[in-house]
Amino acid sequence: MLVEVFPDPTDVPDQDGEFVEVRLDATFRADTLTLFMDGKAAVRVPYPEGNRLVLVHDSAFCPVRENVACAVFKESLPNSRESLWKLEAGTCTDSVLVPASKAGKAFQRRGGTDDWEFTAATPGFANAGYEQGIADCGIGALRIVPGEVSAGVFEFRVEGVLDGCDSAQVHAGWLDLMAGVAQSGRLDTLAVSGRFGFGFTARGSVLLQVSLPEDEYPLNDKIDTLLVVPGKAPLVISEVHHCPQEPVPEWVEVFNASRSAVPLSQVGFCGRGATLGGSGDSLYPLQALLVTRDSLELRRQVGFPDVRIAQVALGYLNNTGGSLALCYGGQVIDSVSWGKGTAVCPAGFSPLSGATDDSPGFVRKAGKKTEAPFTLTLSSRVVRARGVPLRVRVEGEGEVKVRLLDSASREVWNAVAQANSPQWMDVPVQSLGSRGVNYVAARQGDYEKVVGIVLRP
Numbered sequence: 001m002l003v004e005v006f007p008d009p010t011d012v013p014d015q016d017g018e019f020v021e022v023r024l025d026a027t028f029r030a031d032t033l034t035l036f037m038d039g040k041a042a043v044r045v046p047y048p049e050g051n052r053l054v055l056v057h058d059s060a061f062c063p064v065r066e067n068v069a070c071a072v073f074k075e076s077l078p079n080s081r082e083s084l085w086k087l088e089a090g091t092c093t094d095s096v097l098v099p100a101s102k103a104g105k106a107f108q109r110r111g112g113t114d115d116w117e118f119t120a121a122t123p124g125f126a127n128a129g130y131e132q133g134i135a136d137c138g139i140g141a142l143r144i145v146p147g148e149v150s151a152g153v154f155e156f157r158v159e160g161v162l163d164g165c166d167s168a169q170v171h172a173g174w175l176d177l178m179a180g181v182a183q184s185g186r187l188d189t190l191a192v193s194g195r196f197g198f199g200f201t202a203r204g205s206v207l208l209q210v211s212l213p214e215d216e217y218p219l220n221d222k223i224d225t226l227l228v229v230p231g232k233a234p235l236v237i238s239e240v241h242h243c244p245q246e247p248v249p250e251w252v253e254v255f256n257a258s259r260s261a262v263p264l265s266q267v268g269f270c271g272r273g274a275t276l277g278g279s280g281d282s283l284y285p286l287q288a289l290l291v292t293r294d295s296l297e298l299r300r301q302v303g304f305p306d307v308r309i310a311q312v313a314l315g316y317l318n319n320t321g322g323s324l325a326l327c328y329g330g331q332v333i334d335s336v337s338w339g340k341g342t343a344v345c346p347a348g349f350s351p352l353s354g355a356t357d358d359s360p361g362f363v364r365k366a367g368k369k370t371e372a373p374f375t376l377t378l379s380s381r382v383v384r385a386r387g388v389p390l391r392v393r394v395e396g397e398g399e400v401k402v403r404l405l406d407s408a409s410r411e412v413w414n415a416v417a418q419a420n421s422p423q424w425m426d427v428p429v430q431s432l433g434s435r436g437v438n439y440v441a442a443r444q445g446d447y448e449k450v451v452g453i454v455l456r457p
Contacts, residue, residue, distance in 0.1 A: 002096055004084075004122065005106065014077070015057045022054075026050075028306035030092070033048065034089070035088075038084055045071045053069045057073065061123030063123045066123075076138065080101055082098065111132050136216060137165030138217070140161045154407050156249055157198075158197060163220065174200055177205040178204030185315070206256065207224075208226070226329070236254070236255050236352065237255075237334050238255035238351065241252075247377065248298065249298050255352075259444075263284065264283055270332060273310075274312055287308065288362065290307060290309045290361065292312070324336050366393055374400050382453065385456065393423070396417075397420060400444045401443070402425065403443070404438065405450075429453065
């Protein structure tokens with residue numbers, strides 16, 4: 001049965017996004033399956049295994065899912081007129097009239113009727129809301145209730161309800177982004193009936209994932225969200241250049257003020273372009289990311305390779321006044337606005353410090369939102385070659401790399417200070433350092449503190 005047609009994508013070219021989906025009967029067998037469009041054979045393939053067949057223009061866009069077959073067809077789908085479709089497989093036939101399309105919307109067939117509904121495109125997925133006989137157990141609703149229980153520690157209560165089933169195994173995982181240690185993450189499995197709930201505490205904002213075992217319609221099996229504590233947003237807008245000097249393109253800096261990596265696959269500027277990264281991309285603790293329409297030109301203007309840059313269709317930023325909002329999914333996690341008095345063009349500005357700024361990739365003044373993640377204490381700034389050894393202590397909520405640098409800033413030794421450890425660490429400056437000026441550097445993410453020391457005879 002023909003169940004879904006997507007003739008007019010808007011986010012990608014038609015050849016990349018158009019598809020036709022056929023629902024297969026696992027108990028039926030035939031030699032071939034033929035699909036006709038307006039009386040002409042659009043595709044003929046051996047009858048596939050599985051319960052879905054998705055037809056695309058390029059195999060690179062085939063959905064990769066178990067029990068979903070894929071084939072390539074050449075005919076472009078009409079998007080300004082009706083089209084008549086016919087499906088033949090052995091003795092089984094199906095025919096239906098597909099109306100004129102609506103930009104950016106797919107047609108979803110309602111049951112076995114000739115009625116179609118405009119929906120979001122779901123290639124390779126069953127849709128329990130329109131198709132009959134689909135096994136679907138989903139998360140119907142999720143409610144999160146935050147509350148502070150003591151200074152710096154927040155309590156979260158999560159309450160949910162199942163939809164389409166009476167009981168299920170619910171997997172719940174969360175990561176405290178401000179803790180900065182592996183123990184801040186936790187995964188529980190709950191056997192629930194109808195409604196479910198659980199609670200936990202955290203030092204700040206939390207990445208939360210609640211999921212069910214995947215079924216025929218997995219799009220409602222998982223909720224992946226960010227719980228933001230006011231004043232403790234993990235990602236902040238740290239610099240805006242809305243009117244730079246030509247040929248520098250407009251750019252915005254995003255800074256990870258938390259102690260954990262934040263995935264970028266759901267992060268973007270609300271209503272402006274795509275997300276800042278794909279499924280495997282993250283912004284690491286205390287790391288900055290520059291976002292611009294023209295990453296090649298900005299890289300050329302910045303002049304050094306260490307700065308991370310992402311290309312996103314931001315649109316144009318207003319020179320005299322405007323605003324930006326940073327979103328995780330559909331949730332605003334930080335925002336900034338500017339006017340004529342914020343910064344005199346072509347200067348940029350830092351929303352964190354409230355002053356003009358031009359330091360791409362480096363957060364010059366972080367303020368309370370991005371306070372130093374650790375303290376570095378030295379036993380002395382002057383060391384004798386045959387005297388008391390130099391000792392350092394690093395106190396913080398995450399691991400910190402400590403390095404000894406010679407007078408030319410070359411690394412000659414390194415070690416890792418463990419999280420929440422009050423222990424002093426011996427630094428072998430007397431044996432590995434050079435006479436005169438040396439340096440002790442402590443680094444976590446993109447935040448580094450460097451202290452000069454002197455080695456005397």
